Amino acid sequence: MVKQVRPRNESGKELTLTFHEKRRGKPPRHVADLGREERRALLQEMGFPAFRADQISRHYFAHRTVDPADMTDLPEDGREQLVGALVPTLMEKVSEQFADGGRTLKVLWKLYDGVVVESVLMAYPDRATLCLSSQAGCGMACPFCATGQAGLTRNLSAAEIIEQLRLNMKLAESGALGESTRITNVVFMGMGEPLANYRAVQQSLHRMIKPVPEGFGMSARNITVSTVGLVPAIEKLAAENLPVTLAVSLHAPDDGLRDDLIPINSRYKVGELLDAARLYYVKTGRRVSIEYALIRDMNDHKWRAELLAAELNSRGKGWAHVNPIPLNPTPGSIWTASTNSATRSFVDTLVERGISTTVRDTRGSDIDGACGQLAAEVVDRDNVARRAKKAQQAVEARLAQHREEPKDFADQLATMRS
Numbered sequence: 346m347v348k349q350v351r352p353r354n355e356s357g358k359e360l361t362l363t364f365h366e367k368r369r370g371k372p373p374r375h376v377a378d379l380g381r382e383e384r385r386a387l388l389q390e391m392g393f394p395a396f397r398a399d400q401i402s403r404h405y406f407a408h409r410t411v412d413p414a415d416m417t418d419l420p421e422d423g424r425e426q427l428v429g430a431l432v433p434t435l436m437e438k439v440s441e442q443f444a445d446g447g448r449t450l451k452v453l454w455k456l457y458d459g460v461v462v463e464s465v466l467m468a469y470p471d472r473a474t475l476c477l478s479s480q481a482g483c484g485m486a487c488p489f490c491a492t493g494q495a496g497l498t499r500n501l502s503a504a505e506i507i508e509q510l511r512l513n514m515k516l517a518e519s520g521a522l523g524e525s526t527r528i529t530n531v532v533f534m535g536m537g538e539p540l541a542n543y544r545a546v547q548q549s550l551h552r553m554i555k556p557v558p559e560g561f562g563m564s565a566r567n568i569t570v571s572t573v574g575l576v577p578a579i580e581k582l583a584a585e586n587l588p589v590t591l592a593v594s595l596h597a598p599d600d601g602l603r604d605d606l607i608p609i610n611s612r613y614k615v616g617e618l619l620d621a622a623r624l625y626y627v628k629t630g631r632r633v634s635i636e637y638a639l640i641r642d643m644n645d646h647k648w649r650a651e652l653l654a655a656e657l658n659s660r661g662k663g664w665a666h667v668n669p670i671p672l673n674p675t676p677g678s679i680w681t682a683s684t685n686s687a688t689r690s691f692v693d694t695l696v697e698r699g700i701s702t703t704v705r706d707t708r709g710s711d712i713d714g715a716c717g718q719l720a721a722e723v724v725d726r727d728n729v730a731r732r733a734k735k736a737q738q739a740v741e742a743r744l745a746q747h748r749e750e751p752k753d754f755a756d757q758l759a760t761m762r763s
């Protein structure tokens with residue numbers, strides 16, 4: 346495993362972020378890892394006509410099937426070999442857990458090498474949304490997040506990301522959430538930092554968006570890629586001409602607190618991150634979502650809402666939408682969600698300053714199903730709880746200084762407004 350050591354933070358403590366996976370070896374090659382021409386070339390190399398690749402792709406992306414028995418347009422002779430070559434089994438369901446009266450379903454998936462990841466399917470009156478994982482574990486070490494406490498095991502391949510979607514599509518369409526529903530929205534808010542697994546995520550976006558037989562033909566506008574702030578990757582994504590929504594998990598508008606809450610902030614500061622987010626908006630025309638987990642007496646102060654509004658407004662109007670979400674505490678967490686009155690005050694302060702704001706619901710919170718909170722059952726709960734507590738206590742030691750409004754706060758705001 347290769348770790349990149351980041352600079353010491355303000356308290357002098359040296360922390361590491363993991364960008365490289367522990368495990369090597371690759372998942373089996375799969376139709377969802379390949380573009381249309383690559384699939385056709387592969388089958389030709391194997392001595393089959395190229396058009397068989399399109400037939401199998403149609404079965405996979407349009408009919409969600411990998412069962413040779415469904416593929417009656419393929420010759421019986423050689424069918425198993427064809428299917429095995431393009432759509433090998435990548436994962437199996439380990440367990441499922443329902444919440445919210447059967448409208449939310451979390452599934453644990455075991456991958457080819459025994460690694461386990463999670464997805465959460467949520468039904469709404471007019472749509473279903475899938476929250477999927479892009480990595481097994483995560484190397485970003487955010488102290489409020491169960492996944493972050495477990496560390497990074499490995500990146501998922503594009504096909505492993507897409508298989509989560511196909512298998513959940515089958516579940517939704519077969520009525521797992523009460524009635525047959527189509528997944529219209531996908532959010533990369535499960536395990537992992539999507540932009541730390543850039544290539545696979547980018548490939549999976551193409552598979553989601555391109556029409557059959559290249560992909561599922563979903564609307565790019567209904568796909569959200571979240572990040573804690575890998576600035577160069579945001580800039581790269583902005584240049585891809587894929588108008589997906591970008592969600593920035595900000596959680597603090599000031600570097601002092603954010604360095605502690607989101608360790609990557611030591612490398613890419615709030616100002617730089619918001620500049621990149623704004624650039625994303627300019628290049629794609631897609632309004633950026635700012636995710637803000639409200640943690641009681643940690644980041645929910647009125648002055649922080651004022652600062653957040655000033656940071657956003659100083660970069661223009663209408664380019665960002667803030668989604669505060671009460672923290673869903675992980676096992677062992679010494680932090681908890683903001684009170685209702687602190688939440689209201691935070692939201693009102695933003696709205697009064699012209700920031701469009703919607704408090705996100707906490708769907709699936711009774712199954713740890715909120716963003717970045719998915720790993721608790723994948724890893725040893727006690728271990729996660731111990732690590733979470735330790736990581737949070739380190740932040741707590743500096744909390745008093747983080748709570749205080751900066752002495753020059755009025756000047757700071759005035760500078761931003763001018």
Ligand code: SF4
Nearest residue numbers: 483485487490493717
């Ligand atoms: S909050 Fe997101 S980026 Fe941070 S550790 Fe958790 S999964 Fe990783």
